[in-house]
Amino acid sequence: MIELTINGQQQRLDAEGDTPLLWVLRDDLGMTGTKYGCGVAQCGACSVLVDGTVMRSCVTPLEAVAGRQITTIEAVEKDPVGSRVVEAWVKHQVAQCGYCQSGQVMAATSLLKQSAHPKDDEIEAAMTNLCRCGTYNAIKAAVRDVASQGGKA
Amino acid sequence: MNQMVKLPEVPLGDPVNVSRRGFITGAATGALVLGFGLPVGEARAQGAAKIAPGTRVPAFLEIRPDNSIRLLSPFMEGGQGIWTAMAQIVGEELDADPSSFTVENAPAGPDYLVVFGQMRITGGSFSVRSSYDTMRKLGASGRAMLLQAGAKKLGVPLAELTTEPGRVLHKASGRSATYGELAPHALDLPAPAPAQITLRDPKTFRWIGKRQARLDIRAKSTGKAQFSIDTKVDGMLHAAVQHAPRLGLLVGKVTNEAEIKAMKGVHSVHVLDGALAVVAPRYWHARRAVEAAKVEWVASTAPTYRPMPADFSTEAFAKQLATTQGKEEVAEAAGDMAAAFASAKVTLSATYNSQYLNHAQLEPPSATARFNGDGTLDLWLPNQAPEMFQAEAAKVAGIAPEKVKIHSPLLGGFFGRHFIYPHGTPYPQAIELARRIGAPVKLIWSREEEFLRDPLRPMAAVRFRAALDAKGLPTAIEAVSITEGPTEGIADKRGPKLDDSALEGITGKKYAIPNKRIAQIFVKSPTTLAYWRSVGNSMNDFFYETFLDEVADKGGQDPYALRLHLLEGNARLTNLLKAVVDLAGGWKPGPFTAPDGSKRARGLGMASPFGTETAAMAEVSIVDGQVKVHDVWQAVDPGSIVNPAIIEAQVNSAVALGLSQVLVEQAVYKDGLREARNFDGYSVLRPDMMPRVHVRIVESGAPMGGIGEPGLPAVPPAVANAVSRLLGKRMRKMPLGQIA
Numbered sequence: 001m002i003e004l005t006i007n008g009q010q011q012r013l014d015a016e017g018d019t020p021l022l023w024v025l026r027d028d029l030g031m032t033g034t035k036y037g038c039g040v041a042q043c044g045a046c047s048v049l050v051d052g053t054v055m056r057s058c059v060t061p062l063e064a065v066a067g068r069q070i071t072t073i074e075a076v077e078k079d080p081v082g083s084r085v086v087e088a089w090v091k092h093q094v095a096q097c098g099y100c101q102s103g104q105v106m107a108a109t110s111l112l113k114q115s116a117h118p119k120d121d122e123i124e125a126a127m128t129n130l131c132r133c134g135t136y137n138a139i140k141a142a143v144r145d146v147a148s149q150g151g152k153a
Numbered sequence: 154m155n156q157m158v159k160l161p162e163v164p165l166g167d168p169v170n171v172s173r174r175g176f177i178t179g180a181a182t183g184a185l186v187l188g189f190g191l192p193v194g195e196a197r198a199q200g201a202a203k204i205a206p207g208t209r210v211p212a213f214l215e216i217r218p219d220n221s222i223r224l225l226s227p228f229m230e231g232g233q234g235i236w237t238a239m240a241q242i243v244g245e246e247l248d249a250d251p252s253s254f255t256v257e258n259a260p261a262g263p264d265y266l267v268v269f270g271q272m273r274i275t276g277g278s279f280s281v282r283s284s285y286d287t288m289r290k291l292g293a294s295g296r297a298m299l300l301q302a303g304a305k306k307l308g309v310p311l312a313e314l315t316t317e318p319g320r321v322l323h324k325a326s327g328r329s330a331t332y333g334e335l336a337p338h339a340l341d342l343p344a345p346a347p348a349q350i351t352l353r354d355p356k357t358f359r360w361i362g363k364r365q366a367r368l369d370i371r372a373k374s375t376g377k378a379q380f381s382i383d384t385k386v387d388g389m390l391h392a393a394v395q396h397a398p399r400l401g402l403l404v405g406k407v408t409n410e411a412e413i414k415a416m417k418g419v420h421s422v423h424v425l426d427g428a429l430a431v432v433a434p435r436y437w438h439a440r441r442a443v444e445a446a447k448v449e450w451v452a453s454t455a456p457t458y459r460p461m462p463a464d465f466s467t468e469a470f471a472k473q474l475a476t477t478q479g480k481e482e483v484a485e486a487a488g489d490m491a492a493a494f495a496s497a498k499v500t501l502s503a504t505y506n507s508q509y510l511n512h513a514q515l516e517p518p519s520a521t522a523r524f525n526g527d528g529t530l531d532l533w534l535p536n537q538a539p540e541m542f543q544a545e546a547a548k549v550a551g552i553a554p555e556k557v558k559i560h561s562p563l564l565g566g567f568f569g570r571h572f573i574y575p576h577g578t579p580y581p582q583a584i585e586l587a588r589r590i591g592a593p594v595k596l597i598w599s600r601e602e603e604f605l606r607d608p609l610r611p612m613a614a615v616r617f618r619a620a621l622d623a624k625g626l627p628t629a630i631e632a633v634s635i636t637e638g639p640t641e642g643i644a645d646k647r648g649p650k651l652d653d654s655a656l657e658g659i660t661g662k663k664y665a666i667p668n669k670r671i672a673q674i675f676v677k678s679p680t681t682l683a684y685w686r687s688v689g690n691s692m693n694d695f696f697y698e699t700f701l702d703e704v705a706d707k708g709g710q711d712p713y714a715l716r717l718h719l720l721e722g723n724a725r726l727t728n729l730l731k732a733v734v735d736l737a738g739g740w741k742p743g744p745f746t747a748p749d750g751s752k753r754a755r756g757l758g759m760a761s762p763f764g765t766e767t768a769a770m771a772e773v774s775i776v777d778g779q780v781k782v783h784d785v786w787q788a789v790d791p792g793s794i795v796n797p798a799i800i801e802a803q804v805n806s807a808v809a810l811g812l813s814q815v816l817v818e819q820a821v822y823k824d825g826l827r828e829a830r831n832f833d834g835y836s837v838l839r840p841d842m843m844p845r846v847h848v849r850i851v852e853s854g855a856p857m858g859g860i861g862e863p864g865l866p867a868v869p870p871a872v873a874n875a876v877s878r879l880l881g882k883r884m885r886k887m888p889l890g891q892i893a
Binding site: 015016019020023026027028030031032033034035036037038039040042043045072073074076077086089090093094095096097098099100101102105124127128129130131132133134135136137138139140 | 231232233234366367369370371372373374375376377378379380382383385391417435436437513514515516517563564565566567568597599600798802805806807808809810831832833837838839840841843845846
């Protein structure tokens with residue numbers, strides 16, 4: 001048994017410690033908003049927050065996140081920064097197929113939680129998830145929009 | 154795929170369930186299905202005879218008491234924005250705000266064969282242009298039925314009624330009824346005859362042609378959107394496969410089978426056609442076990458579909474294509490080539506190459522199969538053609554097509570990936586496994602297994618020749634493509650005519666060059682082939698438009714001036730080319746030094762794909778031996794439009810894929826084996842490689858063209874022409890890769 005805290009809720013899971021967090025989220029907990037794209041931490045579709053920092057859950061073993069705070073896309077709007085990110089994603093009409101966008105929203109939330117007003121080079125360094133629909137310019141516009149909003153994020 | 158490829162084998166006149174609720178699955182309790190329109194006997198008669206696709210309002214629309222509207226889209230949403238476009242088109246004529254719509258992908262059925270009224274695919278950039286009139290009429294029919302119901306409910310003559318968004322209004326008395334109130338009354342009223350349907354004057358459109366927000370955006374920004382891979386059904390087991398490293402090999406022996414079966418969580422191990430499968434209650438256990446399996450693969454003794462040769466290499470194949478001589482089958486010819494070359498002042502020739510490409514849609518393919526007690530089969534899978542999958546799945550399952558229920562969740566990208574490709578989709582394996590274990594099975598292909606079995610965009614070599622006159626203007630052009638087209642490749646046999654999808658883009662060019670000859674030498678591809686976004690145009694416009702710049706160079710012509718000259722008298726394309734130059738602030742080919750000190754150049758490309766005309770310009774520099782694209786400007790003329798915001802998004806998307814192709818992408822084989830089977834080795838465009846994209850939409854009023862694909866083909870040549878200009882050296886193959 002491994003105990004995890006996911007979206008503020010304690011979960012006791014009967015899974016081996018080397019199981020990737022991604023598959024526990026999707027198959028054991030039914031949280032399918034976090035996506036499988038490559039399984040080798042290349043695409044970022046599986047991005048979640050661990051203690052507020054983005055991680056690629058497809059290569060994150062359960063035992064590495066036991067006792068830490070995990071946030072998935074299902075709860076991102078409960079985070080004030082995450083909520084602003086989602087609104088920016090809607091305003092800028094970012095998504096096309098949408099498959100990568102859970103991960104993009106999580107990556108942007110992580111960046112903006114750590115740096116309320118990131119500059120373009122910081123945005124470029126942080127937003128590395130792949131999008132085959134090529135929504136990169138819309139993603140950048142949405143992140144810049146939140147980054148330019150007043151006050152501390 | 155600019156021309157119709159082939160009609161699906163779908164019985165158009167199949168009987169359908171004509172019960173009121175039969176059309177709309179999973180309708181919320183208390184929701185009312187709008188109008189059936191036909192007395193039951195007549196409906197049966199019509200159903201048994203032939204359904205006129207796109208005419209039966211209740212097959213598409215449900216209006217709920219709260220005035221929200223559920224629309225079943227005949228086209229699959231996969232990012233191209235078709236749900237929103239359908240809501241705009243239907244809503245415009247129904248007189249209902251598109252934002253009050255929720256849209257879902259329609260099931261298989263004859264009502265939805267609305268592509269030119271005879272078939273159904275989501276592809277070829279056909280959706281809006283092939284169904285525009287039909288879907289407008291459908292909305293108008295719904296409005297007419299609601300008006301009739303309104304006349305009855307309000308007790309006033311029909312002629313005194315009008316509508317406002319979502320309600321029927323009697324202006325004289327100020328009384329009104331909402332669509333939601335009227336829907337149950339509209340139910341039993343006759344549908345209007347086609348002659349009685351009046352369409353809105355386009356000058357009065359409120360939603361068509363406007364920047365309507367996408368209807369799926371919030372769900373896709375919060376993880377709520379449901380894709381095939383997210384399917385869950387009761388009692389379901391998970392499956393993973395290991396494919397034969399070369400297509401055509403079969404499982405000989407699993408040397409550690411006992412070990413695999415004993416691995417934690419494993420339910421069962423199965424030998425399939427060309428693959429080993431493991432089933433488990435959890436996907437991760439199935440995946441881990443199947444990847445641990447040590448399989449001895451053996452050659453099939455019987456003939457198989459396109460077996461991969463053990464010595465195949467893409468590098469050698471590219472050289473083979475470039476030098477192959479053979480029967481040249483002519484697709485286009487004009488003038489007298491021999492005379493043109495005999496009288497030429499100058500001639501030139503060059504050979505170009507393209508690469509194999511994966512679709513690399515981000516959602517790996519999956520299929521969930523469930524056999525039911527009544528002998529039916531439910532199938533959830535990504536698809537661009539539900540009726541075709543229904544027919545093929547029925548063959549696999551050995552049951553009648555009407556016993557197969559196709560569920561079509563959102564597509565996590567498609568780009569041509571989700572047609573029927575032999576050995577290229579997981580559903581036959583999922584059906585087989587579900588049958589063997591007697592429980593529903595969800596099979597996901599890992600990225601590695603996907604890249605191994607994803608059918609590819611063809612490779613080609615094109616040999617060009619051109620003749621120039623004393624002024625340096627081209628008088629003749631010849632292009633011989635050595636390739637296999639995707640349509641003939643998927644069918645694995647040649648058709649009676651040349652495969653349009655092999656040559657489109659070197660055929661169909663609009664330049665006034667009096668003598669021309671465009672031909673194909675057929676060379677079969679050792680890999681499986683597929684349609685890929687913009688199909689033949691994805692590479693052929695690269696070939697033609699870059700060679701045209703070579704012609705310009707040779708003749709001492711400016712490439713922009715030469716194109717204008719060759720388009721004289723073609724007002725539509727002249728305007729379009731001038732539009733992209735205007736959008737970019739003028740024609741400044743360079744090389745020039747940018748404010749940041751980098752040396753840059755610009756290039757042009759044009760294309761006529763999928764009924765739309767496009768012109769693109771790119772500005773590039775070289776950074777650390779890699780091409781850096783700073784800006785792409787593109788003018789598109791689809792004739793007329795539905796949603797400019799979605800068009801801009803689609804052009805951005807097509808630019809990204811076009812850049813990915815011209816800069817970095819290629820599927821490589823060596824010794825019959827696929828080299829890179831995940832994104833760590835197979836490069837696609839990264840966020841830091843995305844340029845600024847500037848879009849101008851030109852509405853010439855020509856017949857409506859497509860949007861999903863046309864933004865791609867002009868981009869690779871614009872980039873390659875800019876790089877060639879910058880380096881003073883012609884770029885003749887994709888990807889450009891590392892610049893020496």
